[in-house]
Amino acid sequence: MLYNEPSPLETRVLSRRFGMPNSASIDTYLATDGYKAFLKARGMKPEEIIEEVKISNLRGRGGAGFPTGMKWSFVPRNSPKPKYIVVNADESEPGTCKDRLLMEYDPHQLIEGVLIAALSVDAHAGWIYIRGEYRYLIEIMDKALNEAYHKGWLGKNIQGTGFDFDLYTHSGAGAYECGEESALLESLEGKRGIPRIRPPFPAVVGAFQCPTILNNVETYCAVPAIIRDGGKAFADLGVPKAGGTKLTCLTGHVNKPGVYELTLGFPVMKMINEVGGGVRNGKKLKAFIPGGSSCPILTGEECQDATMDYDSMAARKSMLGSGGVVVMDEDTCMVKAALRIMRFYAHESCGWCIPCREGTTWLRKILTRFHEGQGTRSDIDLIGDLSKNMLGRTFCPLGDAAALPTISIVEKFRQEFEDHLNGRPCPFEHAGHMVTV
Amino acid sequence: MIPMLLYAQDEVGHVSDELIEEIARRVGVTPLQVNEVLTYYSMLHRKPLGKYHVQICTNISCLLWDADKLWEQACHKLGIGHKEATGDGQISLEEVECIGACSWAPAVQVNYDFHHFVTSEKLDQLLDGLRKKQ
Structure with a gap:
């Protein structure tokens, strides 16, 4: 059973098997063109595979949006070290719940994407790092891996092509930070998830000090379609600098929240009103997060002519991020939203870099007292200043991820902070007490 | 080591001192190193939780x-x-x-x-x- 009704406005490429009977089984996969792209890629040179991915304009779906083909081309193929493929299935960005469905409904599509990535750099082993909370998905993936081994799509001499590849699942144990690529690699190696300083990037020094391709689940899942139908067909679905579709998680105050596969460049208001059935209870749109809580927030007005792609969001000083859309209606307290977002980052900061560790903690404390009506006027600027001082001063993007939404909320909704000072602790509700973790 | 800790916790209920000793022995590190790792992860608990x-x-x-x-x-x-x-x-x-x-x-x-x-x-x-x- 699907979690939500599909929308007729979707373009279903990665999600085309969602809702099919036994969609996760290898038999369904093979009956619907499954693993054909792998066989086609086996007949191509590694550089041809990478070129096809470059033509597709596929950009990393985990949040950063780095061009995938370029990332793969950084792997030194003549290195004497083994090369590895790592899948980032540590989906933890607040607002994001799409990789879950890709693994639940179509695990073999992910396996095939990994196999093609492996061909492009001559890798022979890989891991799927799945967040610990997704135990049922680890079981689904393990079952799919067993099927693939049993039917000769993993292991030695895959389908008689002479290519060997082993793929394993690996569980996380509760840490947002492990979704950051270098922290994920540390965790995979059995350590605390502390980010590494870069360069060197994982493409050169990754898992176990070896060259590694590391991408998000959705990124790998796009690869079979790119090889099967050609990079150009995929590119044509999207906008000039970003090809294909994006699994978009509509969350928050919409009538029909759910995960929908939309082409890149899909208009934001059409997404909210037609795909999502409009803002809940006929309320007005107040604020919008395009792709997970790390993204700078947009006001309802800024959304009017915005589209869901990297450039449109960059032009509005935000990011497309991971596809975790958060819709907030006119009754949302933005101070409370800023506080909840900061509590998350303060909890998840790994503590390695001082600006992030101390910055998120102090911002959480200041926002807590502000929300409870104990703030001072100078706190408003202090929140902005502390956030700006975190930007670019940490090993990994978690510090920025905490700072960017906060800066944007203070700048765009300053009036609400003022209201909290003017004898109205929280203008939208009573008993606004929040438990502080 | 992380999946080992989590799956072991699932059986025992929490990460006990004995569990740390055992995992340290199996992985070939010191109990202190196991403790260093497990304190990082929010799903790993040193005290018993409810059923x-x-x-x-x-x-x-x-x-x-x-x-x-x-x-x-x-x-x-x-x-x-x-x-x-x-x-x-x-x-x-x-x-x-x-x-x-x-x-x-x-x-x-x-x-x-x-x-x-x-x-x-x-x-x-x-x-x-x-x-x-x-």
Whole structure:
């Protein structure tokens, strides 16, 4: 059973098997063109595979949006070290719940994407790092891996092509930070998830000090379609600098929240009103997060002519991020939203870099007292200043991820902070007490 | 080492001193190194939890569907708070960060099972059921 009704406005490429009977089984996969792209890629040179991915304009779906083909081309193929493929299935960005469905409904599509990535750099082993909370998905993936081994799509001499590849699942144990690529690699190696300083990037020094391709689940899942139908067909679905579709998680105050596969460049208001059935209870749109809580927030007005792609969001000083859309209606307290977002980052900061560790903690404390009506006027600027001082001063993007939404909320909704000072602790509700973790 | 810790915890109930010793021996590191790693991960617990560990997400997407009220309701009903267990050890509570169910908010996880679109009534029934469940 699907979690939500599909929308007729979707373009279903990665999600085309969602809702099919036994969609996760290898038999369904093979009956619907499954693993054909792998066989086609086996007949191509590694550089041809990478070129096809470059033509597709596929950009990393985990949040950063780095061009995938370029990332793969950084792997030194003549290195004497083994090369590895790592899948980032540590989906933890607040607002994001799409990789879950890709693994639940179509695990073999992910396996095939990994196999093609492996061909492009001559890798022979890989891991799927799945967040610990997704135990049922680890079981689904393990079952799919067993099927693939049993039917000769993993292991030695895959389908008689002479290519060997082993793929394993690996569980996380509760840490947002492990979704950051270098922290994920540390965790995979059995350590605390502390980010590494870069360069060197994982493409050169990754898992176990070896060259590694590391991408998000959705990124790998796009690869079979790119090889099967050609990079150009995929590119044509999207906008000039970003090809294909994006699994978009509509969350928050919409009538029909759910995960929908939309082409890149899909208009934001059409997404909210037609795909999502409009803002809940006929309320007005107040604020919008395009792709997970790390993204700078947009006001309802800024959304009017915005589209869901990297450039449109960059032009509005935000990011497309991971596809975790958060819709907030006119009754949302933005101070409370800023506080909840900061509590998350303060909890998840790994503590390695001082600006992030101390910055998120102090911002959480200041926002807590502000929300409870104990703030001072100078706190408003202090929140902005502390956030700006975190930007670019940490090993990994978690510090920025905490700072960017906060800066944007203070700048765009300053009036609400003022209201909290003017004898109205929280203008939208009573008993606004929040438990502080 | 991380999956080993988690799967072992699933069997024992929490990461006990004996478990740390055993894992250190098997992996070939010191117990201190195991402890260093496990204290990083929020799903690994050094103290026993309830038989049913109720995890209520109050992160932004769930909060917008009033998850904070669900959290207060659960605390009030069970008379326990964050990371505490009922006297009989049956149920424990934890306010958790995003569990990846944002489009089906508000979401609650009991051990590894997801519950989506949780309402006040549903939460009540869920907790009543867990109190009696073997």
